[in-house]
Amino acid sequence: MQRPTKEQITELPLYEGLNLTDIHLVETDSDAAHALQVLQHESCLGYDTESKPIFRKGEVSPGPSLIQLATERTAFLFPTRFPAALKAAAELLARTDIKKVGFGLKDDNRELRGKLNITICNTLDLSMALKALAGEKNAIGARAAVAMVLQQRLGKGAQKSNWGAYPLRENQILYAANDAHSAINIALTLSRQGLLDMPSNKK
Template sequence: MNLSNQQNKIISISKRQLSDMPAMQFPGTTHVIDSSEDITGAIEILRKSDVIGFDTETRPSFRKGQVNTVSLLQLSTRDDAFLFRINHTGISPIITDLLEDPSILKIGVSIHDDFHNLNKLTHISPQGFIDLQNYVKQFRIADNSLSRIYAILFGKRISKGQRLTNWEAEQLSSAQQSYAALDAMACVHIYDYLSAGNFNPDESPYLMEISDDNVLAEKTSDNPA
């Protein structure tokens, strides 16, 4: 292997390659937490997990100058995703305690943006977090969106069709629930796969020269989460 040549390569997937992949279906169980009475039990389950996936959703704004606050907080184990409807319940102190607990590993994408928005509701000093946007760099993955990282590793596409839906609807649709749950659980899947040493960058079909014109052209972020 020519190490110098390998060092001049990164891993990036194109929009076309991503769109051609089959859609990933949420594989776990979803729990919608829309009353304060249900928060304690959900947090107790989450605290038993050695790793938690993290994400948030905010009702989109289509009017200039209108800014909405975070509607939904998603926290997931490997099997169960809890969707906290914080526009209904607020952010309970036991949720804050979990997010600030350095002993519990939490995985997300673009975490800074999530907490910038959450801190508009209550002050939170996040600890114990790994941001996949930074973590994947050691594997030479240049793309920083959840859907692209997931596609590179697993060959499946995370649909973003529900991202701009109304997260403050009276009832979340099944499609919204699956979308939100998958975004959090996918963070755990990615971390588990990479941390276990299951990914060899040199064998990735998406390895390309850094100088390729399409690297910059194709690099986009589909979330913020």
């Protein structure tokens, strides 16, 4: 397993992730109840956050604007501006029986704890796991990981967009959901190859 070059990544087919019909925005109490009903039975979830970008020197981030959790089939986006979404996401992130997998989780976890007072339990940073598997000196990000493990190219078009604005645009919804979706796909692919120890599904 070897980190691909930027040129090699650009030649790969675009990541085949979730469609808009597979992605659920959590805004209301009923949305939150549905998310909990679906996700609480999973043994492992793809996990990521998005924050409003900082443009001015000395400006302090208000913390994550969006929390994303995904299964192989669907993703739920939790905008932190909605109390019901924040409460449901916090409940899932605190569950010790659900493993949350993603990239660069140290910063995500610190922001959630510091800005939103959310406790995150049972996480796995795939950037570090892949670093060890590939014998690399540096951590491996999501784009390189998708290329290495799934032989696809993860789109990054909405990465620097304003996540503090609402409602989210379609390209933001797809980008955010597929960041978390690609993480769970990578973890499960590595598990099936015997390269990563993952919990079996609780269903």
